[in-house]
Amino acid sequence: MSKKITKRSDDFSRWYNDIITHADLAENSGVRGCMVIKPYGFAIWEQMKSVLDKMFKDTGHVNAYFPLFIPKSFFTKEAKHVDGFAKECAVVTHYRLKNNDTGEIVVDEDAKLEEELIVRPTSETIIWDTYKRWIKSYRDLPLLINQWANVVRWEMRTRLFLRTSEFLWQEGHTAHSTSEEAVEETKKILDIYINFIQKTLAVPVIFGTKSDNERFAGAEETYCVEALMQDGKALQAGTSHFLGQNFAKAFDVKYASKEGKLEYVWASSWGVSTRLMGALIMTHSDDLGLVLPPILAPIQVVLIPIYHSQDEFKEITLKLKEISDVLKSKNIRVIEDFKDTRKPGWKFSEYELKGVPIRIAMGPKDVKNDSVEIFRRDTLSKQNVKIVDIAQHIEDTLDSIQKKLFEKAKKFNKENTHYADNFEDFKEKINLGGFVYAHWDGTSDTENTIKKITKATIRTIPLNEKSEKGICVYSGKPSTRRVVFAKSY
Amino acid sequence: MSKKITKRSDDFSRWYNDIITHADLAENSGVRGCMVIKPYGFAIWEQMKSVLDKMFKDTGHVNAYFPLFIPKSFFTKEAKHVDGFAKECAVVTHYRLKNNDTGEIVVDEDAKLEEELIVRPTSETIIWDTYKRWIKSYRDLPLLINQWANVVRWEMRTRLFLRTSEFLWQEGHTAHSTSEEAVEETKKILDIYINFIQKTLAVPVIFGTKSDNERFAGAEETYCVEALMQDGKALQAGTSHFLGQNFAKAFDVKYASKEGKLEYVWASSWGVSTRLMGALIMTHSDDLGLVLPPILAPIQVVLIPIYHSQDEFKEITLKLKEISDVLKSKNIRVIEDFKDTRKPGWKFSEYELKGVPIRIAMGPKDVKNDSVEIFRRDTLSKQNVKIVDIAQHIEDTLDSIQKKLFEKAKKFNKENTHYADNFEDFKEKINLGGFVYAHWDGTSDTENTIKKITKATIRTIPLNEKSEKGICVYSGKPSTRRVVFAKSY
Numbered sequence: 001m002s003k004k005i006t007k008r009s010d011d012f013s014r015w016y017n018d019i020i021t022h023a024d025l026a027e028n029s030g031v032r033g034c035m036v037i038k039p040y041g042f043a044i045w046e047q048m049k050s051v052l053d054k055m056f057k058d059t060g061h062v063n064a065y066f067p068l069f070i071p072k073s074f075f076t077k078e079a080k081h082v083d084g085f086a087k088e089c090a091v092v093t094h095y096r097l098k099n100n101d102t103g104e105i106v107v108d109e110d111a112k113l114e115e116e117l118i119v120r121p122t123s124e125t126i127i128w129d130t131y132k133r134w135i136k137s138y139r140d141l142p143l144l145i146n147q148w149a150n151v152v153r154w155e156m157r158t159r160l161f162l163r164t165s166e167f168l169w170q171e172g173h174t175a176h177s178t179s180e181e182a183v184e185e186t187k188k189i190l191d192i193y194i195n196f197i198q199k200t201l202a203v204p205v206i207f208g209t210k211s212d213n214e215r216f217a218g219a220e221e222t223y224c225v226e227a228l229m230q231d232g233k234a235l236q237a238g239t240s241h242f243l244g245q246n247f248a249k250a251f252d253v254k255y256a257s258k259e260g261k262l263e264y265v266w267a268s269s270w271g272v273s274t275r276l277m278g279a280l281i282m283t284h285s286d287d288l289g290l291v292l293p294p295i296l297a298p299i300q301v302v303l304i305p306i307y308h309s310q311d312e313f314k315e316i317t318l319k320l321k322e323i324s325d326v327l328k329s330k331n332i333r334v335i336e337d338f339k340d341t342r343k344p345g346w347k348f349s350e351y352e353l354k355g356v357p358i359r360i361a362m363g364p365k366d367v368k369n370d371s372v373e374i375f376r377r378d379t380l381s382k383q384n385v386k387i388v389d390i391a392q393h394i395e396d397t398l399d400s401i402q403k404k405l406f407e408k409a410k411k412f413n414k415e416n417t418h419y420a421d422n423f424e425d426f427k428e429k430i431n432l433g434g435f436v437y438a439h440w441d442g443t444s445d446t447e448n449t450i451k452k453i454t455k456a457t458i459r460t461i462p463l464n465e466k467s468e469k470g471i472c473v474y475s476g477k478p479s480t481r482r483v484v485f486a487k488s489y
Numbered sequence: 490m491s492k493k494i495t496k497r498s499d500d501f502s503r504w505y506n507d508i509i510t511h512a513d514l515a516e517n518s519g520v521r522g523c524m525v526i527k528p529y530g531f532a533i534w535e536q537m538k539s540v541l542d543k544m545f546k547d548t549g550h551v552n553a554y555f556p557l558f559i560p561k562s563f564f565t566k567e568a569k570h571v572d573g574f575a576k577e578c579a580v581v582t583h584y585r586l587k588n589n590d591t592g593e594i595v596v597d598e599d600a601k602l603e604e605e606l607i608v609r610p611t612s613e614t615i616i617w618d619t620y621k622r623w624i625k626s627y628r629d630l631p632l633l634i635n636q637w638a639n640v641v642r643w644e645m646r647t648r649l650f651l652r653t654s655e656f657l658w659q660e661g662h663t664a665h666s667t668s669e670e671a672v673e674e675t676k677k678i679l680d681i682y683i684n685f686i687q688k689t690l691a692v693p694v695i696f697g698t699k700s701d702n703e704r705f706a707g708a709e710e711t712y713c714v715e716a717l718m719q720d721g722k723a724l725q726a727g728t729s730h731f732l733g734q735n736f737a738k739a740f741d742v743k744y745a746s747k748e749g750k751l752e753y754v755w756a757s758s759w760g761v762s763t764r765l766m767g768a769l770i771m772t773h774s775d776d777l778g779l780v781l782p783p784i785l786a787p788i789q790v791v792l793i794p795i796y797h798s799q800d801e802f803k804e805i806t807l808k809l810k811e812i813s814d815v816l817k818s819k820n821i822r823v824i825e826d827f828k829d830t831r832k833p834g835w836k837f838s839e840y841e842l843k844g845v846p847i848r849i850a851m852g853p854k855d856v857k858n859d860s861v862e863i864f865r866r867d868t869l870s871k872q873n874v875k876i877v878d879i880a881q882h883i884e885d886t887l888d889s890i891q892k893k894l895f896e897k898a899k900k901f902n903k904e905n906t907h908y909a910d911n912f913e914d915f916k917e918k919i920n921l922g923g924f925v926y927a928h929w930d931g932t933s934d935t936e937n938t939i940k941k942i943t944k945a946t947i948r949t950i951p952l953n954e955k956s957e958k959g960i961c962v963y964s965g966k967p968s969t970r971r972v973v974f975a976k977s978y
Contacts, residue, residue, distance in 0.1 A: 027619075027622070029555070029556045029615065029618075029619065030556075030560060030563060030615065030618045030619070031556045031558045031559070031560060031606065031615070034556035034557070034558060035556070036553070036554070036555050036556065036619050037553055037554040038553055039551035039552065039553045039634060042551075042552050042553045042554055043551065043552070045554075046552060062528035062531075062532065063528065063531050063532070063535060064525070064526055064527055064528045064531045065525070065526040065531055065534075065657065066518070066525050067518045067519075067520045067523035067524070067525065067655055068523070068557075068608075068639055068641065068655050069520045069523060069579075069655070070520070071519060071520060072586070072594065074519060075586075075594075076594045082586075082594060086585070086586040086587065086594060087585055087586070087587075088584070088585070089584070089585065089586060090558075090581045090583075090584055090606070091581060091582065091583040091584065091585075091586065091596055092579045092580060092581050092582075092608065093580065093581075093582045093583065093596065094579075094580040094582065095577070095578070095579055095580065095643040096575070096576055096577070096578065096580075096643065097561070097564075097571075097575040097576075097578060097580065097607075098575065098576075105561065105564075105565045105571060105575060107580055107582065107605055116596055117520065117579070118586075119557075119581065119608070126518065126519065126520070129518075129519045130516075130518065130519070130525050133516070139830075145528060149639075150557055150638075150639065152557065154584040154585065166556055166557050166558070168554065
């Protein structure tokens with residue numbers, strides 16, 4: 001079989017690429033740094049979108065669409081924001097091609113734009129230019145708007161799903177009359193992300209705020225959700241920013257309060273992206289291929305007949321078809337693979353590779369026993385189940401897989417969470433991989449030095465952690481609480 | 490009231506813009522030619538997407554995602570294709586900004602791309618470059634893939650939804666082993682579009698093929714769906730192209746047949762866009778505002794209390810809340826507008842403007858009678874209905890509105906469909922507006938001349954029309970069937 005997957009222990013990075021390739025999730029395109037998301041990978045992303053979109057709508061958010069292009073002058077209005085994004089943006093300078101004298105197709109220099117357009121790396125600037133027209137009075141607030149879109153950040157070193165020049169995401173942009181309300185929104189979204197990632201992706205996370213170094217360009221405070229991959233590296237899974245009045249001031253967006261006073265508007269922005277596909281893969285998958293939580297699996301159950309004669313084939317597929325109908329009536333996503341061009345063994349590996357949570361196989365013996373063989377992708381275990389019990393059993397097993405995947409990953413996170421109290425200890429623990437809780441003196445200098453020496457950064461300053469007096473692992477200066485360090489994607 | 494709408498009879502074009510502005514559908518952005526789709530407008534588009542996406546999936550299509558950017562060299566591989574799109578494309582030439590000596594943010598000339606990237610105006614080229622990697626054997630066929638995406642075609646004269654530099658659409662790209670199968674797919678999609686536009690948008694259409702002049706750049710045959718707007722102009726609502734082997738040849742995509750022979754792959758591509766929003770507005774809306782078919786209405790029913798005292802308010806809103814719950818349990822999209830900051834009259838106009846299909850109002854008298862007042866947006870008629878009958882009545886009325894809107898538009902189309910047998914007659918009929926069925930000699934020369942004189946083009950060469958001997962209205966040369974002329978958007 002040509003679909004051999006590198007073992008995680010041999011080369012984690014090649015293993016990751018092998019899963020993506022062989023499970024048909026995505027591939028590099030002919031355009032540097034841009035990926036093609038293949039139908040199977042895209043179906044998983046669509047599933048994520050649909051769950052998250054409902055969570056946003058249930059909390060009063062609405063979708064809209066803003067332009068792909070941002071005039072350079074908008075982009076430069078918020079100083080920190082442009083600093084953060086100018087080095088990695090695609091710039092449109094012309095709007096026409098033409099044939100030159102030798103018949104070659106070239107850029108038409110007569111069609112040069114007066115002002116260059118930036119392909120959005122994020123949409124704060126174009127959206128706040130729009131909000132200026134929409135917000136006049138406190139009655140227009142809050143605005144709770146989300147957009148599903150493609151964005152472009154020019155990356156020199158790209159990796160499928162994790163870091164691509166173009167990626168898909170949602171970006172929420174809200175406007176409020178008070179600071180408190182904007183902060184509350186920022187935290188509400190953080191909660192939605194935590195819930196979504198833990199319950200739907202079955203990926204356990206830690207959460208908190210970012211240090212100055214890691215804060216979003218233009219934000220007052222960045223809240224984040226961090227997950228831990230099987231190689232011990234952290235992955236930022238989502239961020240929610242309290243923007244203060246920075247963009248309102250940059251775009252002069254004021255509202256008339258109930259008292260008739262003109263005040264600058266308060267803001268939040270927040271997003272998760274196709275990066276979550278990377279988190280999903282690197283949290284659950286194994287050396288046999290992709291492992292998917294049932295909620296996101298495009299195919300939850302595959303039915304495969306095992307037979308020698310055509311009579312057996314007829315009898316078995318008839319029974320399997322009945323089972324399939326029962327499962328479909330319960331809204332379970334089932335496919336029947338009755339193709340006779342492939343042997344059962346080949347099919348077994350193929351669906352294991354693709355992370356289908358449950359496989360139902362039926363052979364001549366099973367027919368006699370009125371039962372089927374059920375295989376769980378997560379535990380690789382088999383069980384014979386009576387046909388009469390099948391619907392309940394499958395529903396329970398799908399629930400169980402969703403829970404077990406989370407528990408397994410949670411256990412992994414716990415086992416790979418360390419505490420360090422001096423720098424020797426810290427370096428050792430960082431090299432083990434995982435999260436390292438350590439005291440930090442709160443300065444960017446110390447953070448930068450630690451990064452230079454160990455490659456670890458502060459992933460988050462955890463919320464809801466008790467304060468604890470201590471001394472910074474590097475500088476020895478006093479500290480009031482531990483922060484979380486890790487090497488990261 | 491500031492939301493005054495121009496009458497259609499006074500200025501159809503201003504009426505169209507007024508509807509879009511005052512019903513909060515979309516607006517021009519700070520970026521030339523690019524629109525912002527506002528939440529209410531976007532909710533209608535989301536509704537369209539969800540219905541059409543299901544139709545695609547039910548017929549075996551899957552979604553995927555391909556890069557936004559297309560290398561110039563890909564773009565130029567199919568000669569007619571590049572001719573068709575080169576004059577209107579946004580070109581990315583650089584990937585970085587920098588601060589110049591005076592601190593100004595400018596394009597970094599050191600970050601010039603070796604090869605320019607075109608922002609996709611349509612994705613045939615990048616997709617066929619990808620299909621080359623995916624297709625080896627007949628077993629890999631057919632590929633039935635759709636993408637929901639933004640595309641850019643640089644337009645000099647833009648109109649919201651109808652012609653914008655960036656727009657949203659779906660584009661299907663399929664690959665087949667035989668010509669017959671590709672043609673069948675092209676026609677199957679045409680059928681889906683006809684059904685979707687007539688049943689969901691309630692917009693009647695005619696359909697057929699395009700003449701050489703109007704054919705998609707790179708296609709062998711373009712099938713199209715054409716609608717008629719209230720000002721008598723036609724609007725192309727969707728196209729489905731049989732691409733022959735043109736893109737397979739340009740990108741060298743061959744498959745090994747069952748017999749082991751290498752053959753070029755056959756293709757189709759097809760799309761509808763946010764232009765459909767324009768068709769929707771200009772087909773149904775009236776001088777009071779937007780009129781929406783219930784299937785697409787983000788709000789299907791609005792509940793409004795009419796009261797003088799607080800006691801009345803309490804009693805009425807309690808009853809309305811009960812009605813609301815009943816309707817919600819039937820999956821009807823209901824909102825309660827109980828805000829006391831606006832008078833009922835203001836609310837009535839507002840929801841009429843927004844095209845909400847049904848309004849339910851309840852005053853003190855209605856409470857006594859156990860009834861409510863039901864207002865239909867399409868006919869502007871009112872009726873008292875007993876609360877006990879409400880669910881059934883609303884369901885029936887929503888169905889009735891959906892059907893009546895289609896019938897009304899169908900009647901309009903019929904009344905504005907003319908036949909012309911000589912050029913004087915033809916010019917007169919074209920000036921009346923509407924579709925004109927006339928004989929044509931089949932040459933581009935004649936089509937171009939007719940366009941120059943009358944501004945009318947051939948909208949479609951109808952399928953399923955009986956053949957009929959005649960002479961071309963312009964040249965007098967023989968013709969075997971009538972084609973459909975109209976002025977168009």
